[in-house]
Amino acid sequence: VASFLRERSQLGEMEAIVAVCAEHHKGSALFLGNSMPVRDADSFYFPQEDVGPIFANRGLSGIDGNVATCFGIAQTRPVIAVMGDQTLLHDLNSLALLKKSRYPIHLVVINNGGGGIFSFIDIAEKKELLDPFFANAHGWNFEAAARLFDLPYVRAEDFDALKVQGKSCLVEFVCNRRENLVRHRALQEAIECLLSSSMVS
Ligand SMILES: Cc1ncc(C[n+]2csc(CCOP(=O)(O)OP(=O)(O)O)c2C)c(N)n1
Numbered sequence: 001v002a003s004f005l006r007e008r009s010q011l012g013e014m015e016a017i018v019a020v021c022a023e024h025h026k027g028s029a030l031f032l033g034n035s036m037p038v039r040d041a042d043s044f045y046f047p048q049e050d051v052g053p054i055f056a057n058r059g060l061s062g063i064d065g066n067v068a069t070c071f072g073i074a075q076t077r078p079v080i081a082v083m084g085d086q087t088l089l090h091d092l093n094s095l096a097l098l099k100k101s102r103y104p105i106h107l108v109v110i111n112n113g114g115g116g117i118f119s120f121i122d123i124a125e126k127k128e129l130l131d132p133f134f135a136n137a138h139g140w141n142f143e144a145a146a147r148l149f150d151l152p153y154v155r156a157e158d159f160d161a162l163k164v165q166g167k168s169c170l171v172e173f174v175c176n177r178r179e180n181l182v183r184h185r186a187l188q189e190a191i192e193c194l195l196s197s198s199m200v201s
Contacts, residue, residue, distance in 0.1 A: 001044050004187050011159060013110055013180040014040050014187070016173045020082040020108045021045040023164045030054045031070050033083025034062035035117045036180075037110065041082075052077060063087040067094035067107070074101040080164060085111040086136060095149040098168040106164045108156070108171045109142055116177035120184070135177070146170040 005015050017040045024030040029052050032038040038056045057069050063086055070081045071094060079101075088109045098105050110116075114135030124130050131137040146153035152169040156162050162171060 001187065001191070002046070004190055005044065011157075011173070012183055013112060013116070013173075013175045013177075014044060014183060015159075016108070016110060016156070016162060016175070017041060017082055018044050019159050019162050020080060021047075023080050023106070023162070024051050024054075026050050026052055028052050028078040028080055028164075029073050029076075031066070031073060031079055031081035031083075032056045033066050033081070033087040034059070035084050035087065035115065037082045037084060039117075063090050065091055065094070067091040068097065070105050070107065071097040071101055074103045074105045076103070078103040078164075079105045080108075081105060082108045082110065084116065085109055085113065085138075085140075085142075086115045088142065092145060095145060095151060095170070098149065098151055098170075101168055104166060104168045106169060106171070108162060108173060111141060111172055111174045112177035112180060113137055113139060113174075114177060116180055119177050119181045124181075141174065142170060142172050 005018055017037050021030060021041050032041050032054065034057065055073055057066055059065050066083050066087050068091060070079050073079050098107065114137040118124060118130060118134040123134055143153050152167065154161050154169065154171045156171050156173040
């Protein structure tokens with residue numbers, strides 16, 4: 001998995017999630033938003049050293065209140081958080097808390113223009129249903145939201161831009177949820193090939 005994610009220098013959704021997780025160290029907490037971030041981290045993030053606690057929210061249904069949860073955690077230690085655009089939209093007004101936080105919150109939003117997880121289920125074949133009723137597709141970005149709440153904002157184009165800055169900020173990584181599906185399938189195939197060849201030998 002690690003070599004698959006490293007094999008191209010171009011940053012994609014999985015690579016971005018793993019890169020944000022890799023910023024996590026002993027003195028910080030990692031918060032994983034629901035939907036793909038928590039799933040990708042579970043599948044592809046293998047900390048090589050002792051790290052601080054890792055949090056995720058069950059919430060009412062999962063994507064609610066994630067930013068407010070980060071604020072709660074950040075009263076005891078710095079927080080590195082990664083979540084999807086729908087998750088951030090669901091709790092956008094909690095961005096007002098970031099500046100008041102005792103410890104910094106490095107909040108990375110993976111903006112794939114809607115709920116990317118729904119591309120993985122059968123309904124994705126029906127595009128006329130997927131985009132309006134499941135993915136809730138949109139073309140927004142979060143720069144103006146960061147400005148509204150007086151937060152430093154970074155539009156991440158490379159790995160360096162995802163790095164922790166030591167102050168609360170909003171980092172946005174814009175990507176494509178259809179490309180992510182293709183990448184996931186390619187990784188799954190590579191793993192299946194590897195497993196079947198190791199079973200033969
Ligand atoms: C409060 C609430 N409403 C709806 C859902 C159903 N739901 C699960 S995942 C998801 C989409 C999340 O999209 P995003 O945060 O952009 O993450 P991505 O799927 O792109 O990783 C939705 C709407 C939920 N889990 N919780």
